Amino acid sequence: xxxxxxxxxxxxxxxxxxxxxxxxxxxxxxxxxxxxxxxxxxxxxxxxxxxxxxxxxxxxxxxxxxxxxxxxxxxxxxxxxxxxxxxxxxxxxxxxxxxxxxxxxxxxxxxxxxxxxxxxxxxxxxxxxxxxxxxxxxxxxxxxxxxxxxxxxxxxxxxxxxxxxxxxxxxxxxxxxxxxxxxxxxxxxxxxxxxxxxxxxxxxxxxxxxxxxxxxxxxxxxxxxxxxxxxxxxxxxxxxxxxxxxxxxxxxxxxxxxxxxxxxxxxxxxxxxxxxxxxxxxxxxxxxxxxxxxxxxxxxxxxxxxxxxxxxxxxxxxxxxxxxxxxxxxxxxxxxxxxxxxxxxxxxxxxxxxxxxxxxxxxxxxxxxx
Numbered sequence: 001x002x003x004x005x006x007x008x009x010x011x012x013x014x015x016x017x018x019x020x021x022x023x024x025x026x027x028x029x030x031x032x033x034x035x036x037x038x039x040x041x042x043x044x045x046x047x048x049x050x051x052x053x054x055x056x057x058x059x060x061x062x063x064x065x066x067x068x069x070x071x072x073x074x075x076x077x078x079x080x081x082x083x084x085x086x087x088x089x090x091x092x093x094x095x096x097x098x099x100x101x102x103x104x105x106x107x108x109x110x111x112x113x114x115x116x117x118x119x120x121x122x123x124x125x126x127x128x129x130x131x132x133x134x135x136x137x138x139x140x141x142x143x144x145x146x147x148x149x150x151x152x153x154x155x156x157x158x159x160x161x162x163x164x165x166x167x168x169x170x171x172x173x174x175x176x177x178x179x180x181x182x183x184x185x186x187x188x189x190x191x192x193x194x195x196x197x198x199x200x201x202x203x204x205x206x207x208x209x210x211x212x213x214x215x216x217x218x219x220x221x222x223x224x225x226x227x228x229x230x231x232x233x234x235x236x237x238x239x240x241x242x243x244x245x246x247x248x249x250x251x252x253x254x255x256x257x258x259x260x261x262x263x264x265x266x267x268x269x270x271x272x273x274x275x276x277x278x279x280x281x282x283x284x285x286x287x288x289x290x291x292x293x294x295x296x297x298x299x300x301x302x303x304x305x306x307x308x309x310x311x312x313x314x315x316x317x318x319x320x321x322x323x324x325x326x327x328x329x330x331x332x333x334x335x336x337x338x339x340x341x342x343x344x345x346x347x348x349x350x351x352x353x354x355x356x357x358x359x360x361x362x363x364x365x366x367x368x369x370x
Contacts, residue, residue: 059185074118077118090178112139118206132176137172139174221298230298
């Protein structure tokens with residue numbers, strides 16, 4: 001066996017080292033660490049979980065790309081948006097208002113977008129530390145370019161070309177996505193992951209988007225077209241559809257609705273609803289067997305009216321408006337006439353206002369000018 005000279009071996013070794021180092025570098029660059037996306041580890045992703053740490057400020061080119069990708073896009077809502085001038089704020093995976101505050105707004109103004117409803121992103125604006133999304137036109141009507149044009153009228157006063165436009169849009173809402181310090185550099189996929197808490201970009205239809213917002217037990221019941229005691233009316237509609245027949249009855253002082261599904265000779269379901277909650281489900285089988293369920297099978301979050309009333313009393317300011325005179329005690333306020341005919345507390349006669357000379361009122365309080 002012929003041996004190579006030592007000098008030749010050393011030369012070959014130095015030639016192979018750069019090739020090996022280049023291969024290792026190429027393999028390392030081929031699989032960089034990927035950020036988390038929607039639906040991987042958490043249903044409420046935060047910017048720290050989706051965007052790499054110490055990401056720079058969003059560039060102008062990325063801003064244009066985000067606006068082009070998201071404006072006019074149709075999504076499905078995963079949260080309830082209230083109607084009115086106040087929308088939702090999303091920061092670190094938490095949505096506000098929520099809980100009782102959101103329920104009070106819904107009771108006052110009504111919902112603009114419900115979970116599962118399709119919505120269109122009509123306007124996107126990127127600020128210093130948040131991104132603003134208008135949904136279904138937003139809560140305020142935005143003027144078109146031609147609505148800013150004015151022409152001089154006959155009297156010289158400017159007259160807008162487009163008149164009669166309403167400045168309010170009661171059907172739209174908005175979403176503000178906040179960041180801790182500034183809007184960082186991110187891709188469109190990363191932004192969709194952050195918005196997954198309230199907006200679903202992957203749902204194929206309204207039903208799929210709605211099922212992702214309800215508890216697992218309710219989801220299974222809806223897929224099986226089964227009504228549970230404790231569901232709300234929207235869940236019943238998704239499970240059984242709109243009732244072909246409704247009957248309004250009264251049990252003592254309690255009013256309720258009976259939603260009837262099916263007709264003989266098939267099974268017939270009688271779903272009793274009080275307010276917005278299913279309290280009783282009665283099923284009449286084909287063979288004559290009757291099954292009645294009244295025990296609550298699912299518990300949903302509902303606002304506490306007693307707590308809300310106490311909170312309103314506590315929030316009432318000390319100097320709230322009143323009809324009492326300064327220094328007057330509550331017990332001195334005139335009260336209405338009782339049912340027993342007793343006379344009310346007499347009201348003090350106001351002092352006589354002095355009149356200027358020559359204007360003394362005559363009989364009946366009229367001024368005698370003759």
